[in-house]
Amino acid sequence: MKIKLVQFFSSESTVSKQSILLLIMVSGLFAGMFLFIINNTAYAIYNNLHNEFQYVLQFFVVVAIMYMTKKEAFNRSILVTEELIRKLRVRIVDKIRHTELRFIEQNGSTEIFNRLTQDINILSQSLPVFVISLDALFTITGVFIYCSFLSFSSFLCMIIFVFISLLFFFSKYIETKNQLSIADEEERNYFETINGLLVGFKQIKVNQKRNQSLFNDLKDMTDKTKSLKAKGIFNLLLVTLYTDTLYFVMLGAFIFLLPLLFESNKMILPKLITAVLYIYSPLSLIYKFAPHIVMSNLAVERLERLEKQLDKNMRYDEHPTTLPKDFQTISLSSVVFHYMDKDNQSTFTLGPLDMSIHQGEVVFIAGGNGSGKSTLLKLLTGLYETNASGTILLNDEHITEKTLSMYRQLFSIIFTDYHLFKKLYGIEKVDPNRTNDLLEEMALEKKTQFKEQQFTNIDLSTGQKKRLAYVVSILEDRPIYVFDEWAADQDPEFREYFYTTIIADLKKIGKTIIAVTHDDRYFDYADRLIKMDNGMIEEKESKIS
Known part of the structure; x- marks a missing residue:
């Protein structure tokens, strides 16, 4: 499965992606390092070690670096996102004005309007969420690296947890995508009928049977859309529920099983539990990105399809240097x-x-x-x-x-x-x-x-x-x-x-x-x-x- 949002970002942006990625990576890894400082500080206080100033200094340095890099990464990504959206809108509108009348008549204004509004808005909303999720991913990576030094067996347990979570997501992805795709078609029919309601308002106002029949048709469309979207979104929430359950199973395994299986893990158990609790928030951010993956993939596909259709039906006319004043x-x-x-x-x-x-x-x-x-x-x-x-x-x-x-x-x-x-x-x-x-x-x-x-x-x-x-x-x-x-x-x-x-x-x-x-x-x-x-x-x- 491709995250087409990444493909879209890479192909459309002329800004250096490496600088944004580097900032996100540094921000995420330093957020993971924050856990290391918390555990070491707690250990020092528990053992009456008198080096609090060192840990306080480390604490503020890490917080400062994390804040500055995160702020700069978010600022750059937002500017790049809005520039990409502007560029995409201008390009599609330019293609529309160079296409032929017959194409517009055959495809209808509703389809084109939905792509320029609904789908582009999905991309506009999904890109910032993607950046936040990427930051969360690097935070989790930093925690995993830290845990691998604490206990390799615990690190393997975490890797298994991630692998099973991905399996759950992929098992529901295709089904969810198909359901949301069909729901989009129903929504398109719905918007076309709504347009008919508004344009033909006089006709339905003087004909009660037609009025009621049109309303029943619209109601049926909304029922179908509701059912399809509910199933698709429920599938994604089900993945979150499964993953949440797995997370608590993993936490239970660290508390109850690891000390029994590995005697040495008893000494580092508090640090491991802190690490597992620490990753819950960034994990939740990544789970929240799952619906955006499905919706943005569909949006990119529909926009690509529209652009291909426009490319087939457009002609960049040579702008006349002089307009004809007469003819015979x-x-x-x-x-x-x-x-x-x-x-x-x-x-x-x-x-x-x-x-x-x-x-x-x-x-x-x-x-x-x-x-x-x-x-x-x-x-x-x-x-x-x-x-x-x-x-x-x-x-x-x-x-x-x-x-x-x-x-x-x-x-x-x-x-x-x-x-x-x-x-x-x-x-x-x-x-x-x-x-x-x-x-x-x-x-x-x-x-x-x-x-x-x-x-x-x-x-x-x-x-x-x-x-x-x-x-x-x-x-x-x-x-x-x-x-x-x-x-x-x-x-x-x-x-x-x-x-x-x-x-x-x-x-x-x-x-x-x-x-x-x-x-x-x-x-x-x-x-x-x-x-x-x-x-x-x-x-x-x-x-x-």
């Missing part, structure tokens, strides 16, 4: 995209599609639910890559892995599930006056303000959020504006304003507009209408001048 034509040539399930079977196919978007056009895309409109937008904007056949061309040049990042910079996109950031990331030198003018145009001036490079409030209705998203897109000033049913959540006045004014104003300044819409009464405001059905372009209509 974007074309899809025989593009096919498959949605694949876990068994690598296609559940929905888009295409083959052939279409072009010209600079300055207003293109509307219509179609029923599930017809492929949003998937088409994701392909057009480069968020999805063709996974079957076909190519995307910009000005008759193929989009490649090297040019994909540059290509994406052409678009300012407002999807139906658009997320508003409070801060305007990536937009430099924002004019507050212009921003507040745009807020007024969108009738949001009483809802939010733009101050200190961020919006004061983003807790808005769905329609208001989309209007605020439009403000952000105007500030981004990209050549192509993509609206995914933007008008659907607006009141009649703003819906009309979108088609009659916003689109017209964008077209006047040379912007290209691609909008998914169901508002057939406004189809005439488009230069072209593309109708989709079952993943295919069913019809293309051009506006008749």
